[in-house]
Amino acid sequence: MEKYCFGIDVGGTTVKIGLFETDGSILEKWEIPTVTDDFGKNILNDICDTLDAKLIEKNIGLDEIEGLGIGLPGPVLDDGTVLQCVNLGWGTFNVSEKLSEMFHGIKVKAGNDANVAALGEAWKGGGKEYDDIVMITLGTGVGGGVVINGKILTGYNGGAGEIGHMHVEDEEKEQCNCGRRGCLEQYASATGIVRLAKRYMASTDVPTKMREIGDAITAKDVFDLAKEGDTGAIQVVNKMGNYLGKSMSSVAAVINPQAFIIGGGVSKAGQYLIDAIKDVYRETCFSACGDAAVHLAELGNDAGIYGAAALVVK
């Protein structure tokens, strides 16, 4: 194995890039803007330019580069074909082949960004003690990734790990972003927690400090108030934890992972969030799956570049 590799995480606004040693030590990380004009036709060019510049700056030869991994915001098949990246303006093509052609024929591996972040956490983050993990990212939406024996489980259409779209509520009237009703994302994302909080306030006259914040309430506010003992906020957190813990027990009945890693902005609520999930999980999961660990993610926004690097070296 060569000494270096690149890990690239393409988002709708910025492209994050890391230069790694292949043992996983990060040497440098930087960002470039994602230029989505003209159906994102310059994104790969811009990446090649910045990588070339970095190699010159660091005086690293191409023959010292093992390869580069790239995470993308859309479904990606095992062979590197993206089916569609709406946020980038891309249609269907083989990113791995294309980027390899453009960047000196070097080895390129591509994956979905949520899956790649899971791989990053499995490699060097909250899941580094384990071979089989499920990562759940609680952000604006709920993303997920499944890593088995150190490899991403992609699924037939790149749809594996879409934990946020598990159906958890029959009575939901509002639509999820995916078009269905009653998806986990509608309750366990930052947006979902706010929605639960507003529903709670509309449903009762019980005093809660959430009312003082009113419409501007955030998921962080809800967790902060719950930690202070606010009864209403505690109920909202418990409801969210109930949906999430049960979904995790369903996940466990399918793949029986060693550990769940919880990341994303909402996970900043820390151990309090883990506790709200864990009990429900233990109460509903199949007994053989009961000892799965539940940990916080550790790499934050760098999970994507770590995971992308892991694509080529693992």
Add this chain to the structure above:
Amino acid sequence: MEKYCFGIDVGGTTVKIGLFETDGSILEKWEIPTVTDDFGKNILNDICDTLDAKLIEKNIGLDEIEGLGIGLPGPVLDDGTVLQCVNLGWGTFNVSEKLSEMFHGIKVKAGNDANVAALGEAWKGGGKEYDDIVMITLGTGVGGGVVINGKILTGYNGGAGEIGHMHVEDEEKEQCNCGRRGCLEQYASATGIVRLAKRYMASTDVPTKMREIGDAITAKDVFDLAKEGDTGAIQVVNKMGNYLGKSMSSVAAVINPQAFIIGGGVSKAGQYLIDAIKDVYRETCFSACGDAAVHLAELGNDAGIYGAAALVVK
């Protein structure tokens, strides 16, 4: 690869055995009783004796045998360790190593019976067109198995594929065999369907032919009456299909399989059952997973011996 292999499916009452060519053609199948006396200490001996006798009868040399696979009624780790087989009286030991020692040092692979049956269906049954399948066996209980890239997904504690113990109902008061409340098995197994039928009859005065059968009603009766247009029986089937279809959409959000294969006694209801599941699945699943095929199993009680043979030749 040698010409022959054995596939062995150990149940609580009988041991089913198949002699196969390694391309999957079955040459002969037979059964011996499972003697569970003295903590099942003679089971492996009895298997060795009948295999030795078969080799002599068929004039097949040991050097023509690729190996033998064995399915067992309990959790089995990837290295062949059974954690417990209550029905056989067994505790924890490495079955693959033990049976190999006892049977001329030949290659032995072991797996959980439900997982092994899934592998059998994936190899030569309803899933033979696909690489990634989930099998759901609707019998007295609800079993399951996950096959990805032609290999069983075992899970960390051998608990992968336990689809029957996905939590699907918060309001359930009765306990599942696993000790939890609200598992899929409580509604989609033969026993579960009968329970749903009895609950339906107790909850309404609407006329239904199910009442004429009364307490002796079976899952088959329910499906037969539904096919004849009995409103009550149709409602029971729809309720069961609703639980099962939604569970399948949760499974799909985790692993995005190419196909679901439905087996077990209840699956004799045929296409009518598939239709009852499929619409619910399509309505609740994440869009990328919507084109998963849903097929009936094809190997019946032979799925276990086929899958056991597949353990050694795939």
